[in-house]
Amino acid sequence: MKLAYSNFALWSIVLLLTLALMTMIAIPAFAQTSTATDYTSATGTVDTTDTTTSTPGLPDTGAGGDQVMMMTALAISGVVALGGAAVLLRRYA
Amino acid sequence: MKSISNTIIILVTIVAGALVMSIFYRGFYASSADATDSTVMSQEKFIESATSTKPVALSIPRLGVHAKVQKVGISKRGRMAVPTNYADVGWYRLGPAPGSNGKAVVAGHLDNGFGLPAVFRNLDDLTDGDEVLVTDEQGTTFRFEVTGKTRLISTTSSTEDIFTTSGPPQLVLITCEGEWDPQAKSYSHRIVVFAKLAEII
Secondary structure, rough: OOOOHHHHHHHHHHHHHHHHHHHHHHHHHHHHHHHHHHHHHOOOOEEOOOOOOOOOEEEOOOOOOHHHHHHHHHHHHHHHHHHHHHHHHHHHH | OOHHHHHHHHHHHHHHHHHHHHHHHHEEEOOHHHOOOOOOOOOOOOOOOOOOOOOOEEHHHHHHHEEEEEEEEEOOOEEEEOOEEOOOOEOOOOOOOOOOEEEEEEEEEEEEOOOOOOOOOOOHHOOOOOEEEEOOOOOEEEEEEEEEEEEEOOOOOOOOOOOOOOOOEEEEEEEEEEEOOOOOOEEEEEEEEEEEEEEEE
């Protein structure tokens, strides 16, 4: 282990950044869970437009058109993540 | 200097790893803009029948569909909201419940962010007479029979016939179809399947 454990500042930064990124990812996840819970409320207040006078538009029930973008982004970030992990592994293992 | 290099590699690796997780998340969970209800209104305007029970499961034997039912309202875009994932279906909770008078509207996704099939991928294959089973929270099953289907432009404003609260009990199933519009991030059309109540089990 060439990376000294005494390099406290480095590990602190890594830890903080990891926590920040996990939070960024987790917040939307929790937000959606919260929304889903709200759906189950039978007696609570509900949304939205007065449906006696107007009706909603048709739902957006597809996401597949983003397939190329999603797969490209996934591949690039996956390669970078694996590459970085490999470099770190070689350097410190 | 080597410490800085190490730091950069670690940071890049972490960011890339986080991106991978984020993309996976986006691929398997619907956009919050489409899934969330928008504003809150008073309970007095809540038109859902107090006596009707809420649907919890939907099956379409011919398509091999067995889905949980989420309760959805209206999205921030003014459209019917959609389920928060690609395996469940969403029942429009501001309208009639399945089995009640009027049209109970249920929407499901065509595909997910990776282009993989979602719950209503084969909805267009339904033909007249096919059965759709909806079970409510009390265990009652409503059997519907498909009576027809239509194809609508996604931006149509003439949705009164779909979201109606009067008439005999019917079920309406909706999913996407057509060409993907990258600007609108939506498909060009919707398949709308109509079914009539045939039996209460």
